[in-house]
Amino acid sequence: MCVPGCREELERHFSRRGLLTRLAAAGAAGAVATMPGPAEAVPPRPKQIRVRRFVDLTHTLDPRFPTWDGHPGIELKKVASVETDGFNIFEWNLAEHSGTHIDAPFHISATGQTVELIPVEKLVVPLAVVDIAHKAESEPDYRLNIYDILEWERIHGRLRRGSCVAMYSGWGRHIGTPRYRNRDDKGVMRFPGFHAEAAEFLARERDAAGLAVDTLSLDHGSSKNFRVHKVWLGSGRWGLECVANLHDVPPRGATLVVGAPKVRGASGGPCRLIALV
Amino acid sequence: MCVPGCREELERHFSRRGLLTRLAAAGAAGAVATMPGPAEAVPPRPKQIRVRRFVDLTHTLDPRFPTWDGHPGIELKKVASVETDGFNIFEWNLAEHSGTHIDAPFHISATGQTVELIPVEKLVVPLAVVDIAHKAESEPDYRLNIYDILEWERIHGRLRRGSCVAMYSGWGRHIGTPRYRNRDDKGVMRFPGFHAEAAEFLARERDAAGLAVDTLSLDHGSSKNFRVHKVWLGSGRWGLECVANLHDVPPRGATLVVGAPKVRGASGGPCRLIALV
Numbered sequence: 426m427c428v429p430g431c432r433e434e435l436e437r438h439f440s441r442r443g444l445l446t447r448l449a450a451a452g453a454a455g456a457v458a459t460m461p462g463p464a465e466a467v468p469p470r471p472k473q474i475r476v477r478r479f480v481d482l483t484h485t486l487d488p489r490f491p492t493w494d495g496h497p498g499i500e501l502k503k504v505a506s507v508e509t510d511g512f513n514i515f516e517w518n519l520a521e522h523s524g525t526h527i528d529a530p531f532h533i534s535a536t537g538q539t540v541e542l543i544p545v546e547k548l549v550v551p552l553a554v555v556d557i558a559h560k561a562e563s564e565p566d567y568r569l570n571i572y573d574i575l576e577w578e579r580i581h582g583r584l585r586r587g588s589c590v591a592m593y594s595g596w597g598r599h600i601g602t603p604r605y606r607n608r609d610d611k612g613v614m615r616f617p618g619f620h621a622e623a624a625e626f627l628a629r630e631r632d633a634a635g636l637a638v639d640t641l642s643l644d645h646g647s648s649k650n651f652r653v654h655k656v657w658l659g660s661g662r663w664g665l666e667c668v669a670n671l672h673d674v675p676p677r678g679a680t681l682v683v684g685a686p687k688v689r690g691a692s693g694g695p696c697r698l699i700a701l702v
Numbered sequence: 703m704c705v706p707g708c709r710e711e712l713e714r715h716f717s718r719r720g721l722l723t724r725l726a727a728a729g730a731a732g733a734v735a736t737m738p739g740p741a742e743a744v745p746p747r748p749k750q751i752r753v754r755r756f757v758d759l760t761h762t763l764d765p766r767f768p769t770w771d772g773h774p775g776i777e778l779k780k781v782a783s784v785e786t787d788g789f790n791i792f793e794w795n796l797a798e799h800s801g802t803h804i805d806a807p808f809h810i811s812a813t814g815q816t817v818e819l820i821p822v823e824k825l826v827v828p829l830a831v832v833d834i835a836h837k838a839e840s841e842p843d844y845r846l847n848i849y850d851i852l853e854w855e856r857i858h859g860r861l862r863r864g865s866c867v868a869m870y871s872g873w874g875r876h877i878g879t880p881r882y883r884n885r886d887d888k889g890v891m892r893f894p895g896f897h898a899e900a901a902e903f904l905a906r907e908r909d910a911a912g913l914a915v916d917t918l919s920l921d922h923g924s925s926k927n928f929r930v931h932k933v934w935l936g937s938g939r940w941g942l943e944c945v946a947n948l949h950d951v952p953p954r955g956a957t958l959v960v961g962a963p964k965v966r967g968a969s970g971g972p973c974r975l976i977a978l979v
Contacts, residue, residue, distance in 0.1 A: 473750045473751065473752050473753065474750070474751045474752075474753050474978070475750050476750065476751050476826075479822045479823055479826050481822040481964075484964070485818045485965070485966050486965050487965070487967070499965065501965070501967060504797075506812075507810065512809055512810060512931075513808055513809055513810075513812070514797070514798055514809070515798045515967075515968060515969060516795065516797055516798065517794065517795070517796040517798060517965070517968075518794070518795055518796075519794040519795075519796060520781075521793065521794060524964070524965075531790055532789055532791070533784065534784060535783075535784050535790070541762045541763075545756045545757070546756055548756075548976065549753075549756050549976060549978070651789075654789075682959045682976060684959070684962070684974040684976070685974055686763075686963075686974060687758075687760045687761070687762050687802070687972075687974055688762070688776065688794070688801075688972070689762050689764035690764070690778060691778065691792060691794075692789075692791060694794070695964075695965070696974075697960075697961035697974065699822055699959060701751070701826070
């Protein structure tokens, strides 16, 4: 059943889909090229951000934190110690997409923006949290779709331009157990993600700045074509993966500060995410 | 000449110094033990943060960014590429205290807090910028002292509890030249930093949350005893080094968000620093 306004919104959306589908036939690169990039002009910023508390949306990264390929995402080597050198210092060997981290457009495209080039104005944004936990509980392959977004808008109002739209699937509670990666008997991971059409909708119709998930990937775990990565990052936008504590922020009204690493040429990297609530 | 109120403030401060000095004679560890830690109770947060613009206080980190020991602070190794693997991914080999970065208390103390344990409430704080650029220009060994702080307070009002107090020395303009490390003919670095007494004052009398510098070290470059590190980090507080763009934030009124890495057991690490102005 369609929520009120849903039909009209979908008709508006899909009336443009014919063109998109034809272009998509030319391959992912073609489809990506049709997606509007984030607006060049920075949207007007709020004059005041109301803050009552801060919520840390970051998991602690250590060698046991789950990763896409199952290898440790970080290793620390002590190179100086207080006892002998006066200071404790480590070297880190870090797989770039480990822990709570950002995907920059360059992650999926040789010509995409590397992480240090994302302007700071795109890193402090309204945060919208779409709760699909109940659906993901019974269907690990669930993909957050346009209906979920429109249902959110029916309750909370239209998404603000330049928002980060976060999928709360409840998957964070599985960290520390095999259920987080949730590999089936064929080794295929089963966890929820965004639907590519929802990503297209959020870029095209809502000019969202970022996507965020509390799982290992913007795409659902069993995706074979990584279509959300291609559509979303390919449109020049960023994504956040392995986000923590989304249960502790309201569906609407928080401001997200994305403490992305500023490393030249990187395709992403571990972030500190702080929500001002 | 003393600024108005300076004499009274110094008398108040130094009346407690007799005890401090006696304890300091027992060595750095003893002195550190006398310093009050950051207040346990989180200070009342502002109900509203006014924001008109965002200022990125972070330098871009690459292998050429100046480091304490002169070795590259980061090296990226490409482990996957879009052309052959569908994704660009790097591994980073990172010296923990590289680029714009945070020093956690553990950097100087075996029992100090590691970076992931600093609570998020201590990472979003009022920012006060003390300009000593003119003094540092003529005296590279200049140390920001209590007089500089009291002069700042005379103009801008008393420091808010829980602030980050930043030294703006103008040193950032030397990045990319040997002048940033500024080694003399004996190999000793010459750049400004905080005076240890100013650090003690900010901990004891103002309960500041953090110190920040636009140089390589909280201590001045030719320090032999790293007294500011010992006093400040030893009191359970954090420091920021190699901070960018302090000329672009007001002396008072900005809010600093410290995007510190959340890596278990680390003594610090590269940060994304964003000022809400």
